[in-house]
Amino acid sequence: MESAFEIIAEPNRRAILGLLASSQRSVGEIERRLRMPQPTVSKHLRVLREAGFVESRADAQRRLYRLKPERLQEVDAWLAQFRRFWSARVDALERHLDRVNPPTRTKRKTRRRR
Amino acid sequence: MESAFEIIAEPNRRAILGLLASSQRSVGEIERRLRMPQPTVSKHLRVLREAGFVESRADAQRRLYRLKPERLQEVDAWLAQFRRFWSARVDALERHLDRVNPPTRTKRKTRRRR
DNA sequence: GCATTATATGCCTTGACACGTATATTCTCT
DNA sequence: AGAGAATATACGTGTCAAGGCATATAATGC
Numbered sequence: 001m002e003s004a005f006e007i008i009a010e011p012n013r014r015a016i017l018g019l020l021a022s023s024q025r026s027v028g029e030i031e032r033r034l035r036m037p038q039p040t041v042s043k044h045l046r047v048l049r050e051a052g053f054v055e056s057r058a059d060a061q062r063r064l065y066r067l068k069p070e071r072l073q074e075v076d077a078w079l080a081q082f083r084r085f086w087s088a089r090v091d092a093l094e095r096h097l098d099r100v101n102p103p104t105r106t107k108r109k110t111r112r113r114r
Numbered sequence: 115m116e117s118a119f120e121i122i123a124e125p126n127r128r129a130i131l132g133l134l135a136s137s138q139r140s141v142g143e144i145e146r147r148l149r150m151p152q153p154t155v156s157k158h159l160r161v162l163r164e165a166g167f168v169e170s171r172a173d174a175q176r177r178l179y180r181l182k183p184e185r186l187q188e189v190d191a192w193l194a195q196f197r198r199f200w201s202a203r204v205d206a207l208e209r210h211l212d213r214v215n216p217p218t219r220t221k222r223k224t225r226r227r228r
Numbered sequence: 229g230c231a232t233t234a235t236a237t238g239c240c241t242t243g244a245c246a247c248g249t250a251t252a253t254t255c256t257c258t
Numbered sequence: 259a260g261a262g263a264a265t266a267t268a269c270g271t272g273t274c275a276a277g278g279c280a281t282a283t284a285a286t287g288c
Contacts, residue, residue: 003123003125005119005122005123005128006123008119009117009119009120009123011117014119014192017196018195021195021196021199067196067199069196069199069200072193072196072199073200075189075193076193076197076200078128079186079189079190079193081132081135082131082135082181082183082186083190085135085181085183085186086183086187086190
């Protein structure tokens, strides 16, 4: 499990990352907010840490985890090649959608076959 | 396997999507360009199609596959919450990185413990 | 209809990985 | 030192998906 994509494929990990997007958190906070068993949280944090998505610093017995954005940028970078499909302009998008998914319910007698 | 993230976790599927980003392709083209066994290509295309990432149309015996951007937009949308971490401004990014990853090798006697 | 090309599907094996439960480790405070 | 809180790890188990290989289905042109 090396690739950034595999890491974020797991829903609990995405939830954790989402939480850390707003601020750093201790393991216990994550556990309570996301209502997941503590070992689950720790395990996912380990994966995230080893993959470089987060880092931790010690604060007495608790560990505060915070986001490291680099790996997420990888995903963003990969997505770049597709962005022209929607980011251009609304009407360009619509043209695309029309091509891709022929307009229903508007002057069209033919039903899309399924 | 429902979530967009699981779908794009698979490297071959990402390769296929990348290929389709430039233009639509037949199964055979994908097979040759990506050097993967034909059943593998077909299977991944099936997953992509059922998940709504691509759609196919028939052209005689071949099937042309093309991209449908919607599911990729989901990923883009999820990434939005993190984008402030890097998209702001270079120096803001650097401030962030400094906070996140304290500058080493500069007036720091204490070694970070591992 | 038959051979050929193009694509899809079935079956089987294998390997990851997520989870639960229990337990270990580490730090703090008295 | 001992108790308690916070976090990490170990182990056993079930699930699910990817790959290889063989074969089925579909469309074409003769």
